[in-house]
Structures are given as structure tokens and as C-alpha cells.
Amino acid sequence: MTENHGTGPTRVPGLLYGGDWNPEQWPEKVWAEDVELMAAAGVNLVTVGVFSWAQLQPDARHWDFGWLDRLLDLVHAHGIAVDLATATASPPAWLVRAHPEVLPVTADGVRLEFGSRQHYCPSSTAYRAAAVRLVRALAERYRDHPALALWHVHNEYGDHVQECFCPASAADFRGWLRRRHGDVDELNRSWGTAFWSQRYTSFDQVEPPRTAPGPVNPTQLLDWRRFCSDALLALYRAEKAVLDELSPGVPVTTNFMSMLKALDYWEWSRHEDLVSDDAYPDPADPNAHVHAALTYDLMRSLKAGRPWLLMEQAPSAVSWRPVNVPKPPALHRLWSLQALARGADGVLHFQWRASAAGAEKFHSAMLPHRGTAARGWRTTVALGAELRRLGEIAGSRLRGQAAVLLDWDSWWALELDDHPSARMRWTDLLRPWYAALYERGITVDFVPPTGELDGYPLLLAPNLYLLDTATADRLHRYVRAGGRLVCGPFSGITDRHDHVHPGGHPGPLRDLLGVVVDEHWPIPDGATTAVDLDGTALRAERWSEWIETEGAATVARYTDGELAGRPAVTRHRHGAGSAWYLSCHLGTDTGRVLDLPLAEAGVRAELPDLPDGVEATRRYGADGTGYLFLLNHTPAERRVPLDRTGTRPLTGTDLLTGAEAAGAVTLAPLGAAVLRTPPTEERP
Template identity: 45%
Template sequence: MGNTLSHPTTEDHVHYGADYNPEQWPEEIWPDDVARMREAGVTMVSLGIFSWARIQPREGEFDFAWLDRVIDLLHEGGIAVDLATATASPPPWASAAYPELLPQDENGATYWPGSRQQFAPSSPVYRRLAGELVSAIAERYSRHPAVVMWHVNNEYGCHLNMDFSDAARDAFRRWLADRYGDVDALNLAWGTNFWAQRYQSFDEVFPPRRAPYSHNPGQMLDYRRFTSDMLLECYLMERDLIRAAGATQPITTNFMGAFKPANYEQWAPHLDLVSDDCYPDPNDPESYRAAAFQRDLVRSLKPEQPWVLMEQATNALNWRPSNAPKAPGQMAALSAQAIGRGADGILFFQWRQSRAGAEKFHSAMLPHAGTETRTWREASALGETLAALPALPAPARGDARVAIVFDWENWWAVEASDHPMNGIDYVAAVQRWYRALHRRHVQVDLVPAARADDRYDLAVAPLLGLVREADAAALTSFVEGGGHLLAGPYTDVVDEADRFRDGGFLTQLGDVLGVRLEDFGALVAPDAPAEQPGERFAPFGGSLAGGAVLEESTGTLLAEEIHVTDAAVEASFVGGRLTGRPALTARRHGRGTARYLATVPDERGTQSVVDHVLAAASVAPVVAGLPEHVEVARRGDVVTAINHGGPTATVPLAGTDLVTGAVVDGLELAAWEWAIVREAGAAAGGSDADAATADAPARTAARVGAILGGGA
């Protein structure tokens, strides 16, 4: 799919730009905007994201004249358009005429206009009005040569994580009927004989609104599934209307990394390309690791296909308690990080800084203070640099040899209430393992258990409490085929309905791991008040094969009581109630090895265990011998190296610098400096892996630039 327009200046380059909101400014400023965009190297803008009230001033009446002029101006200036459907924020007339489209919280309180995203995703009225708007926009612009991509809605669910309105009630009942077929199946899945919750019909079921005490966990899990599905239905409705209008350009909606309400793993197949919004915090000196985690997550959603960084900040934000500016050079370094981890588009929120409204203090490419600013100079310099880049290879199979298991439904189940250890932060636990691998310059994919396959040497599965039969089968096959599996505590506890299986815990993976779980051994949270009694930590350590030693480390949150049935003990607890009991075990299974770690190690302990399993699985870093503040990422035959603000470092890379064209044999990178290098011996046109993946029938295109510029 793709339109027929080719943009000669951008077809073979990373796209560069921002959200453009011309309706915030007088029309006489628009030509200057386009001129400045060209000066800054902008090649594409996202247009119309919050323009519903301007496009449709009242029901049944559309004003496209202003949007025609803007799109034509951009096209004349050689700037492509990622055209939004404008459905993210209904105008005031919509809720005044149809208050039933407004969402409600669990207490029945209505979310009123005056902000954004004030709509119930399951509301038939909202969907009708949004559909009429989308059809009108798509029919008018589907063949406009400036439009190279469609941007559906915006950050689905960002502020309204769950809706409990009557529209949601009715839709939830229909959703349950479709899922379970009859109410007896629902009663069985939810275990409704407990607390006299048994239903006689779906009409008796309500959303999990405010209740005296804990909600049914099966109902809560299903309501999260329902919420994600309702948001996805809105996306699919708009996508289908765009296609019905004859549009052939790729269609996307902007994700937000590890965003709990929407199961992006299920969404990704419905997007022609993945796009993402990412805002690392400059106050956190290690925020670049969290940003790398997010890049790897969104890249992993559509393997071997580039993605687009749809939003980031040029400098300071406005919505955190403290909104620090980025250091000089940090914005470009983080942009290079996205490219190195698979992005073929670098965009910002927004082009021109707002003069009024809630985000007027949010930085932009063109600051309110004008062009005599560091922000403008850095934004323009980055545009010039990106224009010098040639076409980059798509992310390739084998770039990452390590997988971290990341699963939305498991996330929902682990963070539910009434557990042995409540208040566990699933993403924080996953990111701790990611940081340890990142410090060792090991590239990672983040995938559900069912996608842990032979492309990986090592799979790490933290807190995999909800395990479906297909998950267990995939992990078992992975180990049998020669993979190394490290499973953390609270693994294989419940089924997909959040129910215990017959036979206790570890009923599906226990034989592979060679252990039996008796008790979860909750510890006092490390940050609990000092006066709260109980064990906070579970020290562990031990001797490894070949005489190596796993130095004493600290476990937190859980210290499980496990029994070895057919496994070697690599580390034991050395303090507290479990002294001498197994903490880390290993079992040879088929051609691989399965390990079980019975606690959540702290940062130091996580690093120690990671070093152990990397050595056992013979996983090498992308580039060896680097300090921790230097980041490297592989993309086919291209390696990106970045110094994230530390001392000058030597990077032993040899090849061609793709920005300057110079031959390099070792790099010296000062603070915030970066380079993108095609390794020596690689073909100028890209790697063999890139050529192979380019022919895969499931791909929309070999790279996002090709999708946007000339189609597939």
C-alpha cells in the first residue's frame, strides 16, 4: 500500500518533523511556518490531530477551506502530511447535544468538556459522530498528493484509562456474551459462587464500579480486556472508513510505550506501521535506559519493520512536577537512539510553541522565544544531520539474541489486588532486568511468551504469573531447542481467567524447571515504613559450575519456598527464614537450560544474575569493552553508538560513518556525541538480513521511508 507521490528530498531519508497545529495561529503566519520548516529540515508534519472543532463547527457542517490551504502550502513547500482524523477531542457542541457520549469514572462522576479525550469509547453516539468526521476527511484528502500517512485519533486511552458509563455497561454485556456464549461459562471463569456473585443472565452484570471491597479478579481482568478492545474497535472503525474512501496510504495511531490500558501486542497487527510517543525525564540521569526499553518494546511489536517516533520533546515539558530542560546535545542523542533501535521517523510535539492553552510551556521545534535559541539551533542542526543519512536497513532477525517476556494480560493479572505481595510494579520489575542487560550492551527484544523462539539464545521471564497453555508450550519448546530460560518468582500461578489450575503452582512449567513451589514467602516492601515489622530482604548466593561464584546478593518482595525435584541448586538463601533453601536453580532440558529464581533481586543482584546467565548462554554484547554510559544498538549491518553525557569514550567500531561518509576505525565520543556506522565489509545497499526481510510477504514495506515515499 502507498500513494504514488515520491518526495525526492525525503524518500531515502529518515523523516523529520512535528505535530503542526495551524489553527492556533493567524493565517498570515502559515507561509512563514512552511519557510521555517524548510530551514529546519522538516520533511513531514502531523496535521489536524485536535482540529475537530475547527473542521466541524456544528453537526452536519464542515469547513475544509482552511485545511485545504494549509495542506496545499505544505505540499508546495515539499513537506509531506501525516493527516490526522481529529477524533481525539470532541468539540463542545457534541457533548452539549449528546451528553450520553461523555465517559464516567467508577463512582459515576462524569468527565466533562474543557480538557481533551472526553468521550466514552463504547458510546454509539461518539462512534457515529467520529465516523461522519472521518469519512468526510478521508473522502476529501485520500488522494491528495501531500498526504503520505494517516494518523487515527491520538494516544488512545491516555487520560481516560477506563470508562464505567452506561454505554460501557451495555457494551460490556455484549462483549461478555460474545466471549463466553452463555452465562454459565462466565460464572465458571469468574468463580462467582464465591461471595454469592452468581449471575442468571448477562443483563445482571455491571462494570466494576465503586464497590464496598475487592472486585472479582476475573471480572477485573476481563474489564481490562474489554477496555483495550473498545479502544481498538474505535481505531478499526476509523481505519476501515479511511480505506473505504479509497485511501491507500499507511495508517497508524500513536502508541505510548508500556501503556497499561491498551494491549498493543494485540493492536500491532492492525497497524500498517507502529508509531510511538516517548518523553524521557531529563531529571533522571538514567532515563535513556527507560527510553531504550520503550524503543525496543515498540520495535518488537512489529518485528523486522521500522517504526516512527511520533512525539518527543525538543526540550522541557510542562506536565511533570519538575520539568527540567534537556542538556545541550541530549535531544539529538535521544533521537539517534530511536533511529538505532529501528525508527525511520523522528517527530516532535510540536512545531510552533503554543501561545495559550494547557501546553503553552511545553517546548517545541520553534520556541516562543524565537530562533535565537539553543532549542531552534539544535532542532535545525538535527534536521540537517538526518538529511545526510542514507536509507537504513530494516531491523533484522537476529539483531537481538535475548528476549524479555513482556505480556499485557500478565501485567494486568500481576498488578491486581489480593495477592501474596500487593503493590508489585510489573513494568518496574521488567525494566530492572532490561537495565542490567543494557549496561552490558546486550540488545533485547520484548515479546510475549508465545514469541520466544529460536532466534533467541536467552529468554528472561520476570513475574510470569498468568501462563496460557500456548505460553507454556512455547517456552518448553524454546528450552528443548537449545535456549536458556530464566524464570522469576511468581511464575505459572494462574490460567488466563486468573484461576488456579488443579495441582498447585508451576503446573505447566514445573517439569521443565525441575522445581515445585510451596509458598510465595512475601517480604516487607523495602520502602515500607521503618516501624513495619518483618523481613525486608532475602540474601542469596552460591557456587556455580566451573568454580565461579554468584556473589551474595539481595532479594526483595518475595522469597519463595521451592523444592528441587530435578534441578541443580546454583544459589541458596543465606539469611532469614529460608536460610539454606534454594534461591536459583538450573535444569538441563532437551538441548537447553531452564533456571528458576525464587526472589526479585535488587539492582546489584539482578546484574549479578544477568552476568551469570549471559555467560551460560554465550551471549555477546553488540560491542564489547564499553563503559556503561555508552549505548550501542544494532540495526542490520548498522551500529549506533551514543555517549549519554559521560566522559569521552572510545568505541571500537570500524566501517563507514553514515552521516559524514568518512571511514572510521574506532570512535572517540564525548558527552552527548553519537555516530551511526555501517560496519566494515557490509554492502553499501544494506545487509543480507535486510534484503531477506524486505521480501517477507507479511511486511508492509522494507522501511518506513519506502512506505511514505512510494508505497509497497
């Protein structure tokens, strides 16, 4: 058995279990009942104070910490740790009435009102000063409290407010542009303002990209996306600076929102001590578990494989979809284990006790409205018991057998207006590539443009619309050294300023891929184009390209329409490796092409004979002990052989049941097993 490392930098042993607790919504007599039930359910961490600003600071001059003092003392007395929030996600009414400029303004000039949450302008100096003052008061008071295990800054940055177009934001944007571009001449060059007579003679003339008569300068929009991510990050960093000063040694996090376009999580995660995420897969979506796996692989990758924390998930139904389908108990258990299977060291929920009032009163909770008589309460207790049995996996890690290149700049630029097709959306392009590897049992890591590529035999780039020469050079070196790169369509088009690369597409990848794109050929909605892959018929949708080879071998061809007979998929030898190019979007047929570079790179599944609908990943402890997760996402029983290609079969002990496993494991419908396997030298 491996040493128990706890969750990343926190001091709480084992796996974290619990959720958001909002005791200010209840009389204090309820608190004692809550903590007794938490202890009975195995809860060891609760998030408190997320939306407590008005409770903590009833007006500009007065504070009320007495209730929070009593609360933290109470949970500590019951052996429960606290993830203490800074409460800055929802400014109180007194602040916005005293400083109405705090409220955000839309691109159409509408000032959004108080009455929801996240009602603030990221560039508001009044908001930032009040938030930092609150954080300082909290840190000074609770930095030495024995219940404190984690600081929780704000909540879900970018959920409701991702941008603001008020005068304060305009001034902040201009300052950001000065720092980025240096002088107005460089701004004009970067933005290509010679087009449509958009030239500036002073930064003072620049405004945010508010609603305009026609298309707005695309590089202005791209810089705006960058600025908005940085403006929110500056708020987070201002709070974290106070916590690092007054409460050193206590880790700091802010909860991400899965794969959120608005925020560059590569940059954000550099400033987190522990990555945490809120994930709400839809029980009505048959592919929800695949999308969740993608998100969890990203969360693990943001800190180069370090354990992360599932900060929020729904115990059953949410309250904000048009139709809110509940989770059966087996599905809630399975999806909780899936987060652990992909590197999480804890499973938390929104929320502990179901609210009686407010916008989320119909959101499920660990303790439902019916109390301990509810089905949901039995699920809460059962999951807590199982997580205690899995405690030894805390601190173990897993590494993907392949990597996906993800660049937020390219994502933002790809989805700007006035492109050949508005159907080229990053997540839509990514998902079939990811799903193909998921179905084949291949675990994926994500890497940034500047990330480490060594050790990955296969690198996937479903789209690299925006690509600078430095990243292109790194891809050249990766392939020359023996790597296999698979690049998707509409890649290598523009530089970091969204200017088209000279010499034809795919720009700096032209020599590496051995192809040139003569013309983009988007596919109309509802139509497809036939592609032949060595006798196998595939269908392209959304996108295709007229390409010509410049040294690359043709792997697949278009077989109908204007592109009939032309290359669709190519492979180009480059040094010791190879670079593949998919000039079309193949949707669910993508895997048939990816099988070729997978085989060439020698990438194999954890278990080669994995039945359909079964997910398998393996985490490794510091001493090499393995933890093989087998998750059955189907409504039918599945038998999973433990044989592996070229090595002896796996054996192990199921930590959930204590049963020994050899040869095969039988999984119940929506069932799971977590096998402790002996130490091995095979781990990544």
C-alpha cells in the same frame, strides 16, 4: 551504500523529521513563515489536524475545509508531506451538549466534563457515529492530495480515558462477555462466582466493576481490562475501516504511549500499518535512556522488527511534570539518535511552533516562543541536517540477541488486588532484567505468548503470573530444542481465568523448571534477604519463595532469615536446553545471575569491550551493509574499541562526520557516531 527504502510503507524518502503543527492556533499570515522555516530546518513531514474537530465541523450541519485545503497546498508547495490526523481525540462542545451521554463516567459515578481532551465514552454510539462521519469526510476530500503520506487516527488512545462506567459501557461489556463466554454458566465458571455468592442467572445482571463495598471479583476485573482495551480498539478500527475503504495504499497509524498497561499493544499493532510512539524521557532521571531503550525495543518488536516512527518527543522541556527540566542540545540530539539506533525511521516532535495559549503553552517546541533567535531553533536546524546525512539507514533493521516474553493478560492479572504483595508490578520486575542486558550491550526483542521463539538462544520471562497450558507447552518445546529460558518469581500461578493451577506452583512450569514452590515469602518494604551466588553476596528485595527442587540444581541459596540454606536460584536441564528459575527479586543484582545463562547460551554483545555508559546497536540494510550506532550517555569522553571476539575488528565511515574509523572511536561527552560498516554475512 544500501538502497534507500523510506520509512516502512510511506512514500517519503530518507528519515522522517518534523512534528505536530497546529496552525489553527495562529493567523494564516503566520503559516507562510512556518513552512519557510520548516523547509530551512529540513522538515519533511508534519502532523496536522490532531485537535481540529471544532475547526473542521463548527456544528452538526456545517463543514469548513477551506483552511485545511490551503494548508495542505502550502506545505506541498514547499516539498513537505503530511501526516493527516482524523481529529477525533477531542469532541467539540456542540457534540457533547447535544449528546451529554458522550461524556465518560468514573467508577464512582462522576460524569467527567468538557474542557480538556479525550472526553468521550469508548462505547458511546453518538461519539462513534460522529467520529466515523468526520473521518469519511476527510478521507473523501484528501485521499488524492499529493501531500498526504500517512493517516493519523485519533491521538494517544488511553491517555486520559481508559474506561467508562456508564450504562452504554455496561451494555457493551455485557455484549463482549456474551461473545467471549457464550452463556452465563460459562461466565460463572470463568469468574468463580461460587465464591461470596456472586452467581449470575442472566448476563443482564452483570455490571462493570464500579466502586463496591469490598474487593471486586478478580476475574471480572481481568475481563474488564480486556474489554476496555478492545472497546478503544474498536473505535480505532472503525476509523481505519473508512480510511482503508476510501484511501487504500496510504498507511494508517495511531500513536502509542510507550509501555502502556491499559492497551494490549500486541493486538493493537496487528491493525496498524506503521507502529508509532510518543516518548518523553525525563532529563532529570539518570536512567531515562535505559527506560527509553526498553520502550523502543518494544515498538520495534510489535511488527517483528519492521521500522517504526517516533511520532512525538519533546524538543526540550515538557509542561506536565511537577518540575519540567529542559534538555541540553547535546542530550536532545543523543536521544533522537537513540530512537534511530533501536529501529526508528523518523524523529518527530510535539510540537512545531510553541503555543501562546492553552494547557501546553509552556511545552517546548521546535520553533520556541522566542522564534529563530532561540537556542532551541538552532538545535532544530542542526538535527535536521544530521538526519539528512543519515538518510540511507531508512529501511534497515536490527534483531535482538535475546528475547523477553511480554503478555498483557499476565500483566493485568499480576497487578490485581489481594495478592501476597502489592509490590509485584510488571514494569518494576522487568526493568532490572532489561537494564542488566542493556548494560552488557545485549539488544532485546519482545515477543508475545504466541510469538516466534526460534532463533533466540535466550528467552527471559521476568514474570508469568498468568500462564495457560498452551504457552507453557511452547516453552517446554523451546527448551527441549536447545533454548535457554530464565523465569522470574511468582510465575505459573493462574490460568487465563485467573484460577490457580492445581498441583502447586509454578503450575504447568513445574516439570520444566524442576522446582515446586511451597510458600510465597514477600519481603517487607525497606528489608532485604541475603543470597549467596557461589561466594558472591546478593540482596533480594520485595519477594522471595520457599522452594524445593524436583530435579533442578541449586545455583544460589538464601543465607539469612527463615529461608536460610534453601534454594534461591535453580537450573534444570530439559532436553537440549535448560530452564533457570529466580525465586526472588534481585533488583540491581539481577545481572550477576543472568550472566550465567547468557554465557551458556553464547549471547554476546555487539562490542565486548563497551565502556560504561556507551550504547551500541547495529542495524542492517537489505544488502548486509551495517550501521553501528555508538551513543555516549555520560558527561565524560569515552574511547570505544572496535575489536570483537573471534572476528576481525570493525571498520567504517562515520555518517555524521565523514571520518573513517578503525581500531577505536572516541566519543565526546553525550556524543555519538554512526558507522557504516561493509556488508557482512554475520547479520541476524
